Amino acid sequence: MNETALERLAEACGIAREYHDIWGGHHPTSASTQRDLLAAMHFDLTRDAEELLAEFAAAQRTLPALPDEAMAQCCHLPAVLAEGGRLWGLSVQLYSLRSGRNWGIGDFTDLAALVELVAAAGGDFIGLNPLHALFPDDPTRISPYSPSHRAFLNVLYIDVEAVPEFAACEAVQSRIASAEFQAQLTALRAQPLVDYPGVARLKLEILRALFDFWRAHAGACLAGFAVWREAQGEALEHFARFETLQAHFRAQDPDCWGWPAWPEEYRDPASPAVAAFAENHAVEIDWHAWLQWLADSQLAAVAARARERGMAIGLYRDLAVGAHPGGAEVWQWQDVFAIGNGGAHTGAPPDDLNLLGQDWGLPPLIPHRLREASYAPFIEVLHANMRHAGALRIDHVMGLSRLFWVPADTPATEGAYVHYPFATLLGLVARASLDHACLVIGEDLGTVPEGFRERLFAAGVLSYHPLIFERYPDGNFRLPVDMPRQALVSASTHDLPTLAGFWQGVDLEIRTRLMLFPSSAVRERLITERGWDRGRLLWALERENLLPTGVSKDPAALPDLTPEVIAAIHAYLARSPAMLLSIQPEDVFACRDQINVPGTLEDQHPNWQRKLPQPLEEWPMLPGWYAVIDAVRAER
Template sequence: MASSTLDMFMGLKSINPNFVDAWGNPAKVSEENIRNIIGKMGFDAADDSALITHFNEKEKQHWLSPLPPVSVLQKNETYQFEVRLPIDSAADPLIYKITLEDKSEIEQTICATVFPLVATKEISDLEFQCYQVEIAADLPIGYHSLAIYEKDIAEALATMSLIITPSRCYSPEAITQGEKIWGTSVQLYCLKSEANWGIGDFSDLKTLLAKTKENGGDFIGLNPIHALSPSQPDNSSPYSPSSRKWLNILYTDITAVDEFARNKTLQARINSEQFKQELIALRAPEWVDYEGVTALKLTALRELFATLNEGSVKSKKRQAAFNQYVKEKGESLTQQASYDALQFHFLALDANSWGWPVWPEAFQSFQSEASQTWIKENLQEVLFWCYTQWVAELQLQEADKLAKSLGMTLGIYRDLAVGVGISSSEIWANHALYCEHISVGAPPDVLGPLGQSWGLPPIAPEQLQEAAYQPFIELLQSNMSHCGALRIDHVMALLRLWWVPDNASAEKGAYVYYPVEDMLNLLALESVRNECLVIGEDLGTVPDGIDVLLKDAGVYSYKVFFFEQADDGGYISPAHYADQAMATLATHDMPTIKGFWHCEDLHLGRELGLYPKQDVYEGLLRDRLVCKQQILNSLHGHGSLPADYPRDAAFVGMDQTLNFALQVHLAKSTSALLSLQLEDFLEMDKPVNVPGTSNEYRNWQRKLSQNIEPLFENQQIKTLLSDITLARKI
């Protein structure tokens, strides 16, 4: 293949073969790997003429379309966008009609030729010209449309989505005025309580919000609470969801659903001795029993749905509210509900029917005739799954209202995963958006020399733009509801993603770039509209300039203490942390404080086969001792430990004094936000997740070591939280 053809095609598909590796060295993806990626995108990369034909067809479509599908522009006095017209009519005046979100209209008659000529192109023996047209108008932020018309012709010549955005994401006034707040981060399923059914739920979240506020905190940071697959409860990773727009229904507190108060039979069963014993068996273990929890909750939810449909006066009122919810949420909810219903249907027929890729071909998309017929014939079953989403969302909404009533600045802060799994409802319903034979991941780096592939098919940038970014907009709208902040996992995805073909190892991928300025502008628009602060998880390899782009867009950075080291290996002073940031000691992919100090992550990794070479394992232990010594030096240097506390890391174990001192030390940081883990309040050592493992470790299952009710009654923890609150005011 001629390199010029390959370069041309890579430009069309936003593939960049060049990157800087984790060691700071320039690197380039081989032509063979690029061809493989293009092949998995659905093109014959070995056929030079076929690629040229596709390129020319796309270019022809581009020039024959007077307007792009979408223009995303920051609010200003004037707005520029490209208009492409045949040369023989380019000088003709055209009517430009902007229809605002509120349906009001603005019209201007404009001749394109008075504006700068950007480019010309001959297509099918016709010459086209592209002009940079400018319109002066007072447009509000929001989603509008722009159409151009020829005089006296009713049908539009072209239409595009015109999205006007603020320049920055939302920040609460208290934070912009310099207030520094703190909160706790938790995997919601980890919560133990005297009332839940063996898994944390939205009622536990309400308790946690109230107790945190009572002790000086301002928010609860949650793991992604995206919809998983109820039919396969052991597939429990919140970062490989079925849908990022819908909720994990296992977080519903059954006893807090309205229908429960009217279902005397269910109440009697739950109060029976047998059921109480079942709950004890689910609550007691150290690990979440997802199968047991799912079986109990789904049975109860079906009984509650039957109560909704019983026909009483009260149930009719509730049913009207439910029907309105289904209508408002539209096809997206129907897609999710239908997928869950079909999953159970096919699993009943074949225990190996793990997802749509192995269903009968006729059912492998939402839009197929077979799927649509089944949905109509099984409407009540589909409505049941709509109901499970409704009651879950109502409870999340109640938790958010509680946080606001308590005066919490952020309250709930949610987490947006970077993608969905291959067997997800989102891909089943939107095949055209996704590159299904590719997974996103990460190139080789110091911690992962083989790179990473996460099993999450990407959305193609070209498809995203052709859809006027609607999938991304809907994703933001869903995840910014019922919360005060949103953390975006792997925020670099707004700029680029490492694409790995499904027939290749992770190091044989390449970066595919996204329209980052448009994405950030859309993020700002939804952030302001939802009054939702945005935190970008910007760890790992960060390309030059993206940190400035994110900061200018009002996105808060994510600063992990253990990674914040100076060139000499020492840990930076809390006074030197970025203001526009969230500081934290660890993440869900890292060991707890105690686990880090005692090298439990390295010992566990050795047991699980992550460090098969003894010399590598021993080298990591030596490096950890150096880090621990630097931490001790830093804490002593800042007076964060008692003067008589031991100073040699080789002889210091993790105790409560050191654990709590680390947390208070970081609380003194200048970052506007501080997030600490409940696990570290409890001095736990087991991680919730071990990156690089699947079945080797029970990821996403480990619970907290004690119930949340007594946690906040522990005087030592109460003193810690008081010290943290005081340190945040310094």
Template sequence: MTASLIEYLVEYRGIESNYNDAWGKPTTIARATKEKLLKVMGYDVDDSNTLQQQAEDEANQSWLSPLGPVQVIRSGNDFHIAVRLPIELVDDEYEAVVTTEHGATVGCRFIPIEGQLTNVAHIEEIEFQEYVVKLEVSLPLGYHSLSLQADKDELARMSIIVAPQSCYKPQAILDGQKVWGLSVQLYCLRSENNWGIGDFSDLAFLLESAAKQGAQFVGLNPIHALYPAQPDVCSPYGPSSRRWLNFIYIDVTKVDGFEQNSVQNVVITNEFIEKLATARNTDLVDYTTVSYLKLTALSCIFEYQNAKYLSKNTKMNKVFKQFVADGGESLQTIATYDALQEYLSSKQVPSWGWPVFPEELSDFDKPAVKAFTKKHKKRIKFFMWLQWQAAIQLEQANQVAINNNMSIGLYRDLAVGVSEGSAEIWGNKDLYCVNASVGAPPDELGPLGQSWGLPPMDPEKLYQQQYQPIIDLFRANMHATGALRIDHVMALLRLWWVSKGDNATEGGYVYYPVDDLLGILALESHRNQSMVIGEDLGTVPPEIREKLAENGVYSYRVFFFEQAKDGGFYSPAHYPEQSMATLTTHDMPTLKGYWNCYDLELGKELSLYPNSRVLNELYNSRHRNKQAILDTLHGHNSVTEEVGYDVNSVGMSRALNFGMQLHMAAGSSELLSLQLEDWLEMDKPVNIPGTSDEYPNWRRKLTQDLQYIYSDDALNKLALDLTKIRKRVSI
């Protein structure tokens, strides 16, 4: 009985039993793994009686609710809902009253038994039947509410989401233009004015400069909120909240009030100036110093604004209050969390995340947290103000792209999850399975598999919460952008879950409601006029790429992974048009690092390979691949005779570097993304997957200031050539 019940729950909760790995090999998930995944979902798999009761309670709860929490339908499709009722009530007449998001109402009468019977259940000797009923109601795109009524009495209510058939595309792309742009890690940027880390003013400068060269977008790393009180926790892919921004990107000098004497008296001290010079001159971002400098100065500016504007009936205060109101509980959560973590850290109390907070403070809804909120109201207001200032400067940067007629403009990156100790989980623990981590099975990027320390959302809880967390997430990250890249886009279909403490190879896939999530993605894409790129690398089932393409989501094609079975590299002319092509990513070596095998040397130093045999094969494979690259470059006349034909005598040169970029520009992908690291011929990677403290991930700066990049004749010519080639291949 227990075995069959477990298999039922495995199927019911979307745990996959079999999959094909990154090399196409059929793989079976162990029973022990499936039981562990059920356990992290909250099932007591060790007690058969309790497990049986849990399964019965879940089933009964579903049947006792006449409607589901939410339904996503596509515009133009028939409108069906599932209705569950006791058998004696299924031939009565009911009315579905839909209230649109703008307040209009429309009703439709129906009799459930006239629909399609899809399921039957018995609860305490009462038979329940489920019918799928077609409603003759036409609804506009948007978020609506449906009330199921009998004789004007409401029996149940559900959310109705009407979505377009596919994601938004800008007119330039619809007209057949092939465009290019730059992808950057914002923190890596050097400039004459920043405070040791790239900021939103640097971004604005980059957007304007790139636009003048013909680029149509600038792509960013995730700029999600991290931890002001834990500045060295700096991975953009392990944020505290994906809805809010990292304050560290604020250009302090551009905030109203910076010029005030109270602020200037702080920033002109010898200590401050010395720390600022140190932060600017290091080759690695010194997050601790930068955070100290910015929080110190911004706290002073806040004191000025709060006294003069934000405590009075001023226009500025009205705008700020509206920002706070729009941010709702989510903004209150991140601001309270930041203030609380800062307070605990100052008291030398363990504070890396809510799991080590004092018990009475371990949940946003606890009374002690409410008491803290009242006592530290002003500091919490400061952290909300930081989010406001960051949003203002991000919007200003986006406006630069609009003013320069970039067809896409600013392009953001959405991380796959939040870290274990995040504010997002602290504020909504019911949504997350905190005893599991998202990761990946073994693949080319991670031969040993990966566990990222990011607890997954429970798909059932997400459904019960009417998908609101994912709606808010897409909306926040598409705001003030022209495109959104979704890291590990397979998460819309399935995620690799690893039980806490297990090796990444011991994980398994859990499925998500992909069609519903894609519908919401399409709706927010149109509302924000933001196109969507899905990072579909690694272990990717063919059906997800087909489904993404049908929904207007752009594929992500990396040159080094587009390789035929004979070892040759596919011509970029054969890439799907609905794709973004690129040479490298933030998880890969730079072009120079790849050619010189610097990544393999680092991997050896950091013991990333199981044995010398594996490393030797990687070196041999790299040698073969480099020869194949030379063959394809010469075969397509992408490089001149200046670049040799024999890998044994060809080192990485500017001619080869630029030749590879121009080779990609001649491809069929509508979008081409290139990295500033490769423009500057850098060799060190920004991140090495599978490492944490072994390598300074997410810290390495660019080798040159932005001002240098846009005064370099060779780089300006490269940009001009890229623009010419992209125009030539446009339809």
């Protein structure tokens, strides 16, 4: 192909010619990367580049613009925040909640109990990990940020015993009362990590029995289900068909996982083969739709209870940046995702936390194909995740403007940025936010385009400010008074070390063990800086007269963070003008281990599996809990 024509086509498709990393380094996009990304966008590069460019330009000229009413200028802001209020809440990984009644994984009833606890303490929201649908046919695939479909829910969060048919089904009652079943439940509850396959095996067995009972006895409930199902539209039907097809082919061949591995005639959702399959497997499709109905109903009940308890925000949900290439969302919208000729993945260039760059394994949406689809895939997941939510965190919100694309089977250092129609996507976010009265928080950590945060600020999107990154140019921690107003502040996040882990350098130990440092010199520099950071943190507390009595400013004299120091750190954050303060229970309970270590797999680090050390029922009796809550309430 003519390189000049290829470059023009790449630029027309949003592929940047170059980028500068956070250290100022210049990275031109290679011709090889341009070709790979264009191929991922479904271009046939065996054809003449000038013809491809001409066809592309002609197609784009004929696309109608979105009507003004489809977009808005500014996101929803709750009145209490508009009037100067400062709220606090808890951010939890739902799966991590222990309780005496759950089945080895936190569920929607645990979430309801947490609503009661936080509301009683004066909190106004509960932040959640993404609740997106994962893969019940393969429960080892557990990352909430690599879901099957972002518009649907993870059915393992259903509280089986809260299903209406549970109390009436004698067969289920007998099965659960058996010594064998009770022993399995006891074992699942006792494990320090969530046993996803074990949980899925028990829950899906009982849920299927309840579904069969419901079909035989539902009566008037069938009408309610039918109304709900119709309201979900074609998206639910596609999803339920995917689940049924996946289970069908896995039963025939355990290695046949993900729609690209299915027989070719089933890879197109609109194919005659899929339609015939759906007609012949209607009950199984009903089963998967019914599971979503249960999950949606239980989540809706928790959201309603949060409103009843007077929480100003209630549930604060999380939208992942993408979906797994083998899952239902990519199957449904495969023409709009970058999966052509090997595909490309969303990722990140090298930065301070990930010096080798990142490949997240998630195919990005293709900008021009998204426009051709009238932005339907984006709108679908926005509205699905703002339902039953008073706030939505958009993971890697820079994706509204640009995403770092990494060609498949290529080092992340060879990636390039691809630009998106920022004004349109931000306008769609604002429209959905107003429609659902849903506050928007943008996770804007990492490499951020110039002027990007200012655009989000003008649109009413809150920025994201973990304490670890709140620094002055000299490295000292930012004083509370200098923290931003239109923001959420927190001690840490799921992708960063916990407070205790940060203090003890556990994250540096993990990165050393897994050889995630590019050189020993970089490792030694970060270890030295961590020692300085411990002193900086104590000094920051002292400047605010928050350093607990008897605690030395010498970090060597404080080998572990005490509950009093942890409470002081949260008081420090609560003193800021930020609209929202989010508290992680992992920080409250001085957990050392990080929830997720980016760039690692589950066999390297138990990402998305750790349970909290204390059962939910015991939290009100724990001194550490009220030490933090009282400190925050004193400042807010």
